[in-house]
Amino acid sequence: MTLSASPRLQAYAALAAIALVAALAAGRPELAALATPFLLLVAVGLVGSAPLALEGTLRFDRERVLEGQRVRAIVTVANRGAPARVELHLPTTARLHTDPTPVAFWLPRGEKREIPFVLAVTRWGVHDAGPAVARARDRLGVFALEGRLGESRELRAYPSVQRLRRLIAPLRTRPVLGSQVSRERGEGIEFADLRPLVPGDRVRRINWRATSRRRVPYVNVQHPEHSTDVVLFLDTFAEAEHADEGTLDAAVHAAAALASAYLARRDRVALVSFGGVLSWLTPTAGPRQLYSIVEALIASDVRLSYAWKDVTQLPRRLLPARALVLALSPLLDARGVDALLDLRARGYDVAVVEISPVAHTPAADAASYRLPLRLWRLQRDALHARFETLGVPVARWEYPRTSIELALEEVTTFRRHARPAPRV
Amino acid sequence: MGAALATLLLLLALTAGRSAAIPFAVLLLGAIYVIPDDDRAIAAPIYGGGLLLIAELAYWSLDERVRGRVHPGVAARRLFAILAVTAAAIPAGALVLLAAEADLARSPALTAVGAAAIVACLGLLAALARLRGDGTLPR
Numbered sequence: 001m002t003l004s005a006s007p008r009l010q011a012y013a014a015l016a017a018i019a020l021v022a023a024l025a026a027g028r029p030e031l032a033a034l035a036t037p038f039l040l041l042v043a044v045g046l047v048g049s050a051p052l053a054l055e056g057t058l059r060f061d062r063e064r065v066l067e068g069q070r071v072r073a074i075v076t077v078a079n080r081g082a083p084a085r086v087e088l089h090l091p092t093t094a095r096l097h098t099d100p101t102p103v104a105f106w107l108p109r110g111e112k113r114e115i116p117f118v119l120a121v122t123r124w125g126v127h128d129a130g131p132a133v134a135r136a137r138d139r140l141g142v143f144a145l146e147g148r149l150g151e152s153r154e155l156r157a158y159p160s161v162q163r164l165r166r167l168i169a170p171l172r173t174r175p176v177l178g179s180q181v182s183r184e185r186g187e188g189i190e191f192a193d194l195r196p197l198v199p200g201d202r203v204r205r206i207n208w209r210a211t212s213r214r215r216v217p218y219v220n221v222q223h224p225e226h227s228t229d230v231v232l233f234l235d236t237f238a239e240a241e242h243a244d245e246g247t248l249d250a251a252v253h254a255a256a257a258l259a260s261a262y263l264a265r266r267d268r269v270a271l272v273s274f275g276g277v278l279s280w281l282t283p284t285a286g287p288r289q290l291y292s293i294v295e296a297l298i299a300s301d302v303r304l305s306y307a308w309k310d311v312t313q314l315p316r317r318l319l320p321a322r323a324l325v326l327a328l329s330p331l332l333d334a335r336g337v338d339a340l341l342d343l344r345a346r347g348y349d350v351a352v353v354e355i356s357p358v359a360h361t362p363a364a365d366a367a368s369y370r371l372p373l374r375l376w377r378l379q380r381d382a383l384h385a386r387f388e389t390l391g392v393p394v395a396r397w398e399y400p401r402t403s404i405e406l407a408l409e410e411v412t413t414f415r416r417h418a419r420p421a422p423r424v
Numbered sequence: 425m426g427a428a429l430a431t432l433l434l435l436l437a438l439t440a441g442r443s444a445a446i447p448f449a450v451l452l453l454g455a456i457y458v459i460p461d462d463d464r465a466i467a468a469p470i471y472g473g474g475l476l477l478i479a480e481l482a483y484w485s486l487d488e489r490v491r492g493r494v495h496p497g498v499a500a501r502r503l504f505a506i507l508a509v510t511a512a513a514i515p516a517g518a519l520v521l522l523a524a525e526a527d528l529a530r531s532p533a534l535t536a537v538g539a540a541a542i543v544a545c546l547g548l549l550a551a552l553a554r555l556r557g558d559g560t561l562p563r
Contacts, residue, residue, distance in 0.1 A: 007443055029520065033520045037472045037475065038472075040516055044509055085502070087490070102493070106495065
């Protein structure tokens with residue numbers, strides 16, 4: 001904390017010195033009498049009070065919240081020095097809102113005061129809250145002690161998870177029991193086909209109606225219920241952000257919702273944050289993986305980097321051969337785009353949800369930017385066509401205007417009509 | 425004329441939030457009191473106390489420009505402290521006048537005491553001048 005003196009001390013000392021010198025020079029004692037009150041205040045201010053000393057802490061009623069929730073917080077201020085008028089500025093940031101009006105109170109020596117307040121968490125993320133800033137003045141306001149009270153506290157805000165009713169079905173599944181109806185044939189619930197009975201078939205699988213019609217025993221063949229591997233591919237090279245909402249917000253919300261939905265279907269889900277900082281979680285099933293993914297998501301951020309990165313930097317176990325790679329990307333950075341094209345070239349089942357950056361462009365409505373915007377949109381359309389030529393569906397998601405389910409349905413529709421050839 | 429100018433300076437300081445004009449207003453008010461050599465209605469110690477009160481209230485107004493939720497009893501403490509210093513300054517000023525009226529014979533020792541007092545005042549001024557530009561005390 002920084003101790004400073006009021007500027008009036010210097011002014012009073014200067015006034016007193018002028019008056020005293022003038023009194024001596026002119027032989028006018030009343031000038032010395034006029035200077036006396038100012039000298040007295042300077043003397044009382046400098047000598048008469050003990051030094052100021054404040055300590056403080058910030059604490060929350062909980063350290064994990066959902067975005068949009070409110071946290072009750074308390075700033076405790078303890079006075080270890082002279083009695084002081086304390087002016088407390090509560091911690092507030094762009095993502096953590098509270099009443100910015102400072103609170104002023106009198107704090108006698110050796111006492112402490114607790115100031116409760118409410119902090120509104122507007123966005124997911126790992127927030128550094130505080131510390132509160134305090135300014136203490138002694139009784140005459142001659143000295144002021146100013147600085148931060150204690151340390152900042154970490155507040156983890158989790159994104160709200162939307163419940164998805166429809167998901168993208170993978171082209172290939174892994175031969176482990178799950179909820180995804182496989183395209184393969186075997187034992188399951190969903191009817192797939194009929195075939196003649198072969199030795200080893202169970203009697204209960206005989207289709208009696210087909211058998212009686214053809215006079216040869218036929219059995220039912222089903223699609224087995226398998227699980228799948230889903231790799232959520234977050235492109236964090238760049239984002240478009242406007243008015244506190246951006247493409248990374250959308251990507252994090254979508255990734256949390258998709259991870260929750262796929263894990264509920266007993267699939268294995270992996271997360272790749274592909275950007276300035278490369279991070280990943282290998283495919284795992286179960287509710288613990290959901291917590292791990294959400295923890296990783298709230299730490300994700302767009303960090304500027306000029307380093308070239310490609311998929312060869314990802315470990316092999318992160319990308320199982322039959323995995324569905326579901327990319328959430330604004331398609332703004334060539335490195336992210338090339339990585340997705342590379343994955344497709346390697347035979348992966350890739351689907352792209354393009355989080356449209358156009359909606360987050362502040363100049364979208366400006367007349368002077370009409371032509372460059374049109375060119376930019378044409379470039380993006382060409383990029384879409386490039387993906388679709390390779391059999392990669394690209395669904396445009398206008399966040400927050402539309403739901404992600406619309407984009408997922410668009411991917412499903414594309415795959416229904418233009419299925420990419422499976423890897424050989 | 426002088427009083428009007430001093431009031432204008434104070435108003436300027438309070439409206440613009442610049443404390444630099446306050447000492448000049450006080451200096452002007454002091455000059456108004458001293459320059460006429462005739463009998464004055466108010467005694468110098470009381471007038472000095474009044475000048476201090478004006479200056480203190482002006483500086484206090486500037487300190488309170490930041491809006492905030494102020495708990496009760498905060499302002500009263502500073503007000504009492506200012507009034508106490510002002511009240512103590514009046515007899516101190518009277519004492520200075522009495523000392524000036526005292527019929528003391530000139531002597532080298534007395535001159536040395538006077539010179540030492542001036543040096544002490546200037547020393548105090550120099551110490552305050554050592555404060556950094558932002559008012560922070562040197563460590």
